[in-house]
Amino acid sequence: MNQNIKIGVSLYSLSTQFIHEELDLEGCLKAVHEMGYKGVEIVAAQMVPDYPFPSDEWLFSFRGLLEKYDLEPVCWSAYIDMGTRTDRDLTEAEIIQCTVNDLIYAKKAGFPMVRTQHAISPAIFRKMIPFCKELDMKLTIEMHWPHHPDVPVWKEYFEIMKGEGKGYLGFVPDFSIFQYMPHALYLRQAEEFGCRKEALDRIVELHAQGGDLVALESGDFTPIEKHYAEEMFGKFNHPARIEQFRDLIDCIFYIHGKFYYLDNDEHDPCIPYEELIPKFAEYGYKGYIASEFEGHHFYSDVDCTEQLAHYVALNKGILEKL
Amino acid sequence: MDFVAYNEILICRKPIRNYVVAGVTVGYEFQIKYPSYRGCYLSCIEDLFFEMDGERLDAVNTFFGLNDKQFTLEELPELFREYWYVNKPATIRVMLPGGIAKGEHTLRVYMKHRVPYTGYFGSYLTLESDRTETLVAE
Numbered sequence: 001m002n003q004n005i006k007i008g009v010s011l012y013s014l015s016t017q018f019i020h021e022e023l024d025l026e027g028c029l030k031a032v033h034e035m036g037y038k039g040v041e042i043v044a045a046q047m048v049p050d051y052p053f054p055s056d057e058w059l060f061s062f063r064g065l066l067e068k069y070d071l072e073p074v075c076w077s078a079y080i081d082m083g084t085r086t087d088r089d090l091t092e093a094e095i096i097q098c099t100v101n102d103l104i105y106a107k108k109a110g111f112p113m114v115r116t117q118h119a120i121s122p123a124i125f126r127k128m129i130p131f132c133k134e135l136d137m138k139l140t141i142e143m144h145w146p147h148h149p150d151v152p153v154w155k156e157y158f159e160i161m162k163g164e165g166k167g168y169l170g171f172v173p174d175f176s177i178f179q180y181m182p183h184a185l186y187l188r189q190a191e192e193f194g195c196r197k198e199a200l201d202r203i204v205e206l207h208a209q210g211g212d213l214v215a216l217e218s219g220d221f222t223p224i225e226k227h228y229a230e231e232m233f234g235k236f237n238h239p240a241r242i243e244q245f246r247d248l249i250d251c252i253f254y255i256h257g258k259f260y261y262l263d264n265d266e267h268d269p270c271i272p273y274e275e276l277i278p279k280f281a282e283y284g285y286k287g288y289i290a291s292e293f294e295g296h297h298f299y300s301d302v303d304c305t306e307q308l309a310h311y312v313a314l315n316k317g318i319l320e321k322l
Numbered sequence: 323m324d325f326v327a328y329n330e331i332l333i334c335r336k337p338i339r340n341y342v343v344a345g346v347t348v349g350y351e352f353q354i355k356y357p358s359y360r361g362c363y364l365s366c367i368e369d370l371f372f373e374m375d376g377e378r379l380d381a382v383n384t385f386f387g388l389n390d391k392q393f394t395l396e397e398l399p400e401l402f403r404e405y406w407y408v409n410k411p412a413t414i415r416v417m418l419p420g421g422i423a424k425g426e427h428t429l430r431v432y433m434k435h436r437v438p439y440t441g442y443f444g445s446y447l448t449l450e451s452d453r454t455e456t457l458v459a460e
Contacts, residue, residue, distance in 0.1 A: 015359040019331050019408055046360040046408060081438035083446040084363045086399045117439055146442050189323065296359065297324040 002322035004286040005277070007315050008039030008074050010256070011047060013293035013308055016300045018047065026065055033069040035308055039288045040066070041075040041115075041254075044102065052101060059108040066110060074288050075140075075172075075254055076106030080119040095124050103128075103137050113138040113253060115172050118147055122156040125169060132168040139169055140253050145176035148240040149248070161251040171248075174256035174292070177240040181208070181270045182232050183260035185298035194224045203229040211237045236270075242279045249283040257289040257311065261302065265313035277318045289315065325358065325437070329451045332357040332431050334411050338459040340421035347421035349383075350459065353411035354431055357451040361408045362438065364393070364401035368448065369434035371395075372414065375427055379416055387413040422459045430454040 009032050017023040023031060025047050032040060048054050048062075066073050078099065082089045090098075099116055106114045118141055120128075125141070132139050141157060143149070149158075161169045182190075182204065190200055199221055206212050206219075211233030216226060245252070259268055267274070277289075291311045295302045334353035341349040356362055370386075372379040381395045388406060392415075406412065416422075433451045440447040 012359065016327070019328065019355075019359060021409060043360060045362075049407060051361060051407065052405060079439045081363070082441050083436050083438035084365055085402045086365055086368070089441075119439070119441065144442075189326065193323075296327060298327055300327045300330055 002281045002319045004284075005281055005319060006039060006288050007037075007257070007291060007312055007319075008041065008072075008288040009035070009037045009291045009308065010041040010043065010075075010077070012041070012043045012077075013291055013296075014304055015046070015296040016302075016304060020300065025062070029065055029069045029071060031305070032308075033071060035305065036312070037071070037291075039072045039074040039290075041077055041290050042073075042111075043077045044105065045077075045079055048105075052098065054105060056108060059105055063108070063110045073109060073111040075113045075115050075290070076102060076109065076111040077115045077142075078102035078106075078117075080117040082119045090119075092121075092124060095120060096127065099124070099128060099139070100131060103131060103135055103139065107135050107137055112136075113140060115140050115142050115254065117142055118144075118151075118153065122153065122160060125157065126160050126164065129165050129168060132165075137168070138253050140172045141170075142172045142174055142256065143177060144174040144256075145179065145235070148177050148238075149244040158248060158251060166250075170251045170253035172254045172256055173240075173245065173252060175258040175271050175273075175276065176256075176294075178242070178276060179258075179271050180236050180239045182236060183270045183295070184263070185261045185295050185302065189298055190228045193228075194222070195228055196222075196225065199225045200228070203232060207232050207236065242276060245280070246283050249280075249285055252280075252285055252287075254287055255280070255285070255289040256292045257315070258292045258294055259307070259311055260293075260295045260298070262307060262310035262314065265310050265317065268314065273314060274318060277315060278322055281319075281322050291315075325449050328357045328359055329453055330357075331355045332433065332451050332453045333429060333455040333457070335455065335457070336411075338422055338427060338429075338457050340459070341415060342421075348419060349415055349417040350422040351413050351415045352429060352457060353413055355411050356406045356408055357433065357435075357449075357453075358408060358437075361406055361410075362435070364388070364398050364404045364406055366436045366438050367398045367433060368436060369432070370398060371432050372416075373428075373430040373432075374416070374422070383417040385415040385417070387415060424459050426456050426458055428454060429457050 014028045293307045338352045386393045437447045
């Protein structure tokens with residue numbers, strides 16, 4: 001059994017219950033504790049009241065709640081909301097302000113790491129090094145679909161992570177970058193939006209064969225079916241290659257174990273966990289993989305608790321064999 | 323399509339209340355929430371309008387209340403420092419002499435909004451949240 005990789009949870013997985021006000025933040029913490037989780041991530045823009053200016057009182061009380069439920073704060077997730085303004089993107093000063101603030105809030109709440117996003121820019125990422133050292137905080141960039149290691153800006157990020165930011169600056173691969181098939185909720189939605197079941201089956205088949213646009217054009221498909229086919233071919237036909245992460249493993253401080261829908265404890269038909277987990281283990285990854293259920297984007301009637309249970313069982317099954 | 327399920331929270335399933343000033347009913351209020359999994363700045367709202375029983379509400383007489391402040395609908399795109407927490411309802415006040423009749427009403431809310439962190443290759447994802455619910459006026 002591999003002991004270096006631990007399965008944690010992003011509270012974001014409980015988005016449905018949270019935004020429908022079935023669970024408040026403490027309810028979410030209690031729920032993940034009862035599911036057996038230890039390491040947790042919070043999406044600050046989602047669950048922190050008065051964000052982006054939470055009070056010290058709130059931050060300290062949140063820290064107390066984590067202790068109450070015997071949870072380990074792992075990652076404080078922040079955004080670079082570049083498109084906040086209608087007239088222009090964020091300026092350097094604005095990006096620095098929100099990033100510094102998130103590092104401070106995370107520190108006060110007891111988290112050792114902030115996840116930020118690709119739009120921070122290499123120049124600002126580099127400027128965060130002294131601040132991270134001063135606070136003893138890690139700052140990581142999430143590599144999320146549609147990004148992948150070959151996107152040019154990431155080469156600059158890797159250089160900084162391996163060089164002057166070593167040990168403080170890193171990245172968080174989100175397993176969305178490895179998705180190669182559409183998930184069940186995506187297909188359910190496509191049918192509800194008017195795609196015929198048999199046409200959808202054929203489109204999935206075409207996708208699995210490489211996404212033949214000529215066959216799509218010449219086939220018997222309605223405009224909505226073609227729309228879904230083109231989206232499917234574009235989204236899931238270019239997954240990142242796991243080998244690309246071998247030489248980057250020292251820069252990976254955390255992983256987002258993205259998944260959309262699991263109907264069993266054994267296999268995810270969209271993201272190749274049976275390949276990914278052993279490879280990350282072989283490359284020497286040490287740390288948490290966050291259970292990150294994202295089916296709540298599509299449907300609110302999916303039981304998140306059951307999904308997380310499937311996810312933990314799937315990963316434990318793989319880790320036990322290592 | 324991502325984000326679609328969040329539209330379910332756009333209209334709060336709470337009664338519509340008449341707005342009474344010194345015994346005079348001058349309008350009515352209902353509540354909406356930001357249709358996402360997370361909060362956002364009001365400046366990300368690119369368009370917002372309402373229809374009550376099939377009739378579009380006049381934007382000039384419709385006020386947007388949040389964070390102990392009140393805004394006009396037309397100024398929302400400028401409010402890049404006003405954060406809308408995902409579980410905090412905004413109160414929409416409609417100025418209408420006499421208010422709204424008791425009983426069931428059909429409310430449609432249309433919001434076009436930008437997801438501000440999605441510019442992976444330059445352009446931002448823009449969502450259209452369009453919900454209709456039957457609410458009861460008290």
